Amino acid sequence: MTTFAKLNYELSEYKPNIINYPFMRKIKLVEVRSEIAAGTRGASLGIDALKIASLDKKSNFFTKFDPINVPDANNYLWKGNKHPHAKYIDGVYQVLKNVYSTVESLRLEKKFPIVLAGDHSTAAGTIMGIKAANPDKRLGVIWIDAHADLHTPYTTPSGNMHGMPLAMCIHTDNLDCQVNEPEELTIQYWEKIKNIGGEYPKINPEDIVFISVRDTEEPEDHLISKYGIRNFTTEEVRQKGVANIAQQALDVLKDCDQIYISFDVDSMDSSISVGTGTPVPNGLTVEEAIQLNAELIKDKRVCCWEIVEVNPTLDTENLMAENAFEVLEATTSSLVDNF
Numbered sequence: 001m002t003t004f005a006k007l008n009y010e011l012s013e014y015k016p017n018i019i020n021y022p023f024m025r026k027i028k029l030v031e032v033r034s035e036i037a038a039g040t041r042g043a044s045l046g047i048d049a050l051k052i053a054s055l056d057k058k059s060n061f062f063t064k065f066d067p068i069n070v071p072d073a074n075n076y077l078w079k080g081n082k083h084p085h086a087k088y089i090d091g092v093y094q095v096l097k098n099v100y101s102t103v104e105s106l107r108l109e110k111k112f113p114i115v116l117a118g119d120h121s122t123a124a125g126t127i128m129g130i131k132a133a134n135p136d137k138r139l140g141v142i143w144i145d146a147h148a149d150l151h152t153p154y155t156t157p158s159g160n161m162h163g164m165p166l167a168m169c170i171h172t173d174n175l176d177c178q179v180n181e182p183e184e185l186t187i188q189y190w191e192k193i194k195n196i197g198g199e200y201p202k203i204n205p206e207d208i209v210f211i212s213v214r215d216t217e218e219p220e221d222h223l224i225s226k227y228g229i230r231n232f233t234t235e236e237v238r239q240k241g242v243a244n245i246a247q248q249a250l251d252v253l254k255d256c257d258q259i260y261i262s263f264d265v266d267s268m269d270s271s272i273s274v275g276t277g278t279p280v281p282n283g284l285t286v287e288e289a290i291q292l293n294a295e296l297i298k299d300k301r302v303c304c305w306e307i308v309e310v311n312p313t314l315d316t317e318n319l320m321a322e323n324a325f326e327v328l329e330a331t332t333s334s335l336v337d338n339f
């Protein structure tokens with residue numbers, strides 16, 4: 001037996017349970033090693049940190065899938081940034097197009113994409129791909145995150161585009177709150193990004209539900225109140241219970257035909273999420289995150305799930321990835337069990 005076969009054999013001895021359902025063939029792992037839109041370096045290593053966490057746990061999770069790798073544009077980081085209000089937007093545009101076309105193809109094949117990504121900007125490509133495959137279906141989004149990710153080049157204080165994916169998808173510039181004067185070329189790329197998959201909003205702002213969002217800026221607060229976007233705080237999750245909040249979140253999206261769930265690991269508390277670019281206190285516990293995602297994914301309208309922003313270079317040991325892997329594995333199990 002080769003070493004690799006032996007490793008696989010040994011792994012399969014440990015955890016034979018989740019996998020041998022026909023539905024597993026319908027799940028497709030999508031790996032997006034992008035970190036170009038984050039403010040700190042290292043999120044492109046998050047996927048491999050998840051794999052190390054899986055090996056350390058002796059889980060055979062990753063042996064059960066045949067992943068697709070989406071080309072990134074991290075090489076733009078070597079060239080230097082030319083767009084202060086939307087850093088590396090030319091590269092971000094490339095990655096989003098790649099993610100968009102991959103996810104669109106998978107959805108046309110009726111696959112369920114589980115997306116493992118680096119920086120959160122690429123979630124816009126995921127949403128655009130889901131929408132393109134079924135343009136007539138109303139798409140709702142459950143965004144589990146410390147941040148609202150509703151900035152635009154006109155409002156961002158940092159220029160980091162991982163804070164902008166939801167603005168891309170609702171097709172807003174948020175000029176009511178303009179503080180920056182982006183350059184012409186930046187604006188051209190921003191327009192091209194918003195129009196990937198069609199020159200229209202991919203989601204209604206009312207069809208976004210936030211969970212545990214707790215670190216927002218004024219321009220984002222403006223959009224949240226303008227559109228009445230619901231945010232279930234960590235305190236509400238704790239008071240009412242995870243199952244109750246999951247149901248309420250799904251109820252907000254009762255008129256949607258399909259649902260995408262985006263799980264940013266910084267939704268978890270900063271005490272356990274050291275290994276991510278922008279940790280924030282008062283977040284979810286690992287147990288709450290597991291139960292929340294496992295509950296939400298039982299809804300038959302959910303058609304794609306994504307986990308982002310693990311950055312092992314900021315971590316001590318590999319704790320963030322280990323916790324994130326627990327969420328990934330439990331959520332996938334719930335998906336398979338409830339198919």
Ligand SMILES: [Mn+2]
Binds near residue numbers: 145146147149162264
């Ligand atoms: Mn995010």
